[in-house]
Amino acid sequence: MRRAATANGIGIMDVLASWARDFESVIDSMLVPDPAVPPVLSEAVRYSVQGGKRVRAFIVTRICELCGGTAEMAAPAAVALECVHAFSLVHDDLPAMDDDDLRRGRPTCHKAFGEAEAILAGDALLALAFEIPATGIVEPAVVKAVVAELAKGTGWAGMIGGQTTDIQSEAQPPELGLVQRIHRYKTARLFVTAGRLGAYCARAEEAQLAAASAYGQHLGLAFQIADDLLDVTGSAEQMGKAVAKDAEAGKQTYPGAVGIEASRAAARDEVRKAIQALEIFGPAAEDLRQLANYIVERRH
Amino acid sequence: MRRAATANGIGIMDVLASWARDFESVIDSMLVPDPAVPPVLSEAVRYSVQGGKRVRAFIVTRICELCGGTAEMAAPAAVALECVHAFSLVHDDLPAMDDDDLRRGRPTCHKAFGEAEAILAGDALLALAFEIPATGIVEPAVVKAVVAELAKGTGWAGMIGGQTTDIQSEAQPPELGLVQRIHRYKTARLFVTAGRLGAYCARAEEAQLAAASAYGQHLGLAFQIADDLLDVTGSAEQMGKAVAKDAEAGKQTYPGAVGIEASRAAARDEVRKAIQALEIFGPAAEDLRQLANYIVERRH
Numbered sequence: 001m002r003r004a005a006t007a008n009g010i011g012i013m014d015v016l017a018s019w020a021r022d023f024e025s026v027i028d029s030m031l032v033p034d035p036a037v038p039p040v041l042s043e044a045v046r047y048s049v050q051g052g053k054r055v056r057a058f059i060v061t062r063i064c065e066l067c068g069g070t071a072e073m074a075a076p077a078a079v080a081l082e083c084v085h086a087f088s089l090v091h092d093d094l095p096a097m098d099d100d101d102l103r104r105g106r107p108t109c110h111k112a113f114g115e116a117e118a119i120l121a122g123d124a125l126l127a128l129a130f131e132i133p134a135t136g137i138v139e140p141a142v143v144k145a146v147v148a149e150l151a152k153g154t155g156w157a158g159m160i161g162g163q164t165t166d167i168q169s170e171a172q173p174p175e176l177g178l179v180q181r182i183h184r185y186k187t188a189r190l191f192v193t194a195g196r197l198g199a200y201c202a203r204a205e206e207a208q209l210a211a212a213s214a215y216g217q218h219l220g221l222a223f224q225i226a227d228d229l230l231d232v233t234g235s236a237e238q239m240g241k242a243v244a245k246d247a248e249a250g251k252q253t254y255p256g257a258v259g260i261e262a263s264r265a266a267a268r269d270e271v272r273k274a275i276q277a278l279e280i281f282g283p284a285a286e287d288l289r290q291l292a293n294y295i296v297e298r299r300h
Numbered sequence: 301m302r303r304a305a306t307a308n309g310i311g312i313m314d315v316l317a318s319w320a321r322d323f324e325s326v327i328d329s330m331l332v333p334d335p336a337v338p339p340v341l342s343e344a345v346r347y348s349v350q351g352g353k354r355v356r357a358f359i360v361t362r363i364c365e366l367c368g369g370t371a372e373m374a375a376p377a378a379v380a381l382e383c384v385h386a387f388s389l390v391h392d393d394l395p396a397m398d399d400d401d402l403r404r405g406r407p408t409c410h411k412a413f414g415e416a417e418a419i420l421a422g423d424a425l426l427a428l429a430f431e432i433p434a435t436g437i438v439e440p441a442v443v444k445a446v447v448a449e450l451a452k453g454t455g456w457a458g459m460i461g462g463q464t465t466d467i468q469s470e471a472q473p474p475e476l477g478l479v480q481r482i483h484r485y486k487t488a489r490l491f492v493t494a495g496r497l498g499a500y501c502a503r504a505e506e507a508q509l510a511a512a513s514a515y516g517q518h519l520g521l522a523f524q525i526a527d528d529l530l531d532v533t534g535s536a537e538q539m540g541k542a543v544a545k546d547a548e549a550g551k552q553t554y555p556g557a558v559g560i561e562a563s564r565a566a567a568r569d570e571v572r573k574a575i576q577a578l579e580i581f582g583p584a585a586e587d588l589r590q591l592a593n594y595i596v597e598r599r600h
Contacts, residue, residue, distance in 0.1 A: 033456060033457065034457050036457040036458075036461060036485065037456045037457050037461050038456075038461050038464045038465050038468065040464065040468060041456050041460070041461055041464045042456065045456060087423075091419055091420075091423060094416075094419065095396075096415035096416045096419060097416050097419065115396035116396045116397050116467045117464065117467070119391055119394065119396060119397065119419065120391075120460055120463060120464050120467070122423075123387075123391060123422075123423075123426065123460050124455055124456040124460045124461075126423065126426050126427070127426070127451045127454045127455035127456070127458075127460060128451070128455060128456065130430045130447055130450070130451040131447075131448060131451035131452055131455055134444055134447040134448035134451060135448050140440035140441045140443065140444040141440045143440065143443060143444040143447065144434055144440040144443040144444070147430055147431075147434040147443065147447050148431060148434035148435050150430070151427045151428070151430040151431035151434060152431055154427045155424055155427035155428060155431055156333060156337045156338075156341050156342065156345060156424040156427070156428065157333065157334050157336040157337050158336075158427075160341070160420055160423050160424045160427060161336060161337050161338055161341055161424075163420060164338045164340065164341045164417065164420050165338050167416045167417070167420070168338065168340060185336065
């Protein structure tokens with residue numbers, strides 16, 4: 001039905017939005033606090049996980065399906081990855097980090113619940129990201145692969161390492177190599193994880209795993225370059241968060257390093273490579289191709 | 301050798317200290333950053349994991365051995381639990397939380413490396429706590445059990461939930477039920493996890509798992525009551541951290557709720573129950589019995 005809708009001319013944005021609405025109930029079903037959870041913590045956790053576009057979860061699910069699995073098989077890993085993403089936003093928004101007040105069109109977690117509560121809600125989301133696959137995936141070998149990949153993609157040699165480099169590089173002169181390293185770890189690494197999780201959940205072959213990784217890598221880089229561009233060219237209303245903050249904070253950005261036009265070209269190049277990586281999956285991967293194209297055309 | 305030394309009259313403090321020295325090299329071998337890790341992050345992570353008494357790792361290892369396993373089988377889970385413990389200390393010490401400057405006799409992580417770096421180092425330690433067992437334990441079924449238990453013990457219905465209740469209850473009048481709930485989740489839950497991880501690593505029987513859980517629960521409660529008492533009666537030099545901070549911060553403590561003598565009696569009662577739980581393991585559990593007794597007699 002999803003692919004038919006696409007073929008009928010409904011854009012990938014609508015497909016994704018419709019899929020994300022259905023996926024909310026999957027998230028809800030896996031984020032049920034037991035009575036021991038303090039109410040403020042369960043509220044802060046659920047608040048922080050709401051409202052995303054669910055791009056990462058969509059990739060996990062679709063790659064799993066393209067490798068011969070089902071959406072049900074991908075669900076715990078897809079929810080887990082959204083928990084990691086939400087955790088990273090909650091902590092990145094903290095006063096000691098990027099100090100943001102607005103996220104997904106609403107007050108950031110620490111603005112809504114307090115700073116200590118936001119630190120703890122982020123921590124709880126990260127723990128949930130491992131509890132959900134460890135308890136929700138039946139096959140132990142898949143749990144082992146999924147947990148190892150999630151932890152590596154998230155950890156000190158992954159997204160958290162990238163955020164550290166980002167924070168440390170503030171107010172340094174823009175430098176392309178540095179920007180690329182930050183983008184690769186801070187953003188693209190979790191898209192690689194998205195692709196790999198989908199493949200693991202379907203017990204995919206090595207070639208499919210490699211293709212899923214490459215798609216995630218290039219899509220993630222395109223995504224972050226586009227995000228840098230939107231920070232320069234977008235409005236706060238479109239983005240649901242503060243804009244023009246990167247330059248103000250002395251952030252390393254692609255447009256800061258090479259200018260707007262070269263950044264647009266770089267994003268298009270990554271999209272092309274992402275689409276190329278999908279070749280192994282044939283015409284069935286049409287929605288992931290459209291997703292790649294949408295990434296550089298999006299307005300928020 | 302360990303038990304012989306104990307029988308010869310060398311106290312459990314010395315046994316534990318000697319074991320902990322050997323265990324440092326196990327931790328080091330599992331915390332090797334790959335070149336992608338930013339140096340400041342790997343330094344902050346390794347700094348934060350240094351210097352603990354390794355009580356939790358000792359319990360994981362000894363329970364595993366008592367259930368028929370080896371120290372080698374327990375090592376990834378034991379290191380993982382020390383990572384969770386270190387993560388919790390780094391985040392609890394943050395200015396937005398308990399705002400501590402001193403930990404294990406040295407500046408806290410945020411004092412030594414900066415606040416953003418400390419948030420990220422804590423996050424990285426939590427991710428490592430899952431990466432280490434997922435990659436270091438061979439048997440997928442053990443990985444699944446260990447990761448699920450670690451995540452539950454750490455998460456919103458575990459230690460993080462307990463810390464949330466602790467923060468939320470500051471400046472409320474001391475109340476025994478509330479103190480007990482905080483102690484159970486904030487502290488004892490991770491000792492339960494220690495016992496359970498040891499049992500899982502040895503593929504123990506259900507009765508051994510239950511005994512290991514009960515030992516952890518009672519030992520953890522005794523440990524936290526003793527910690528509350530030391531905050532009242534100890535010196536900063538002995539403790540390696542600031543003291544008399546609980547009352548100042550309006551913390552819920554056992555002595556605050558029921559007084560010093562009743563707290564001592566409660567700690568002794570928990571120690572008695574912890575020792576009772578070890579019955580199933582016979583004389584071989586002598587060092588864990590001594591550990592329980594030491595908990596209430598310790599000076600730091």
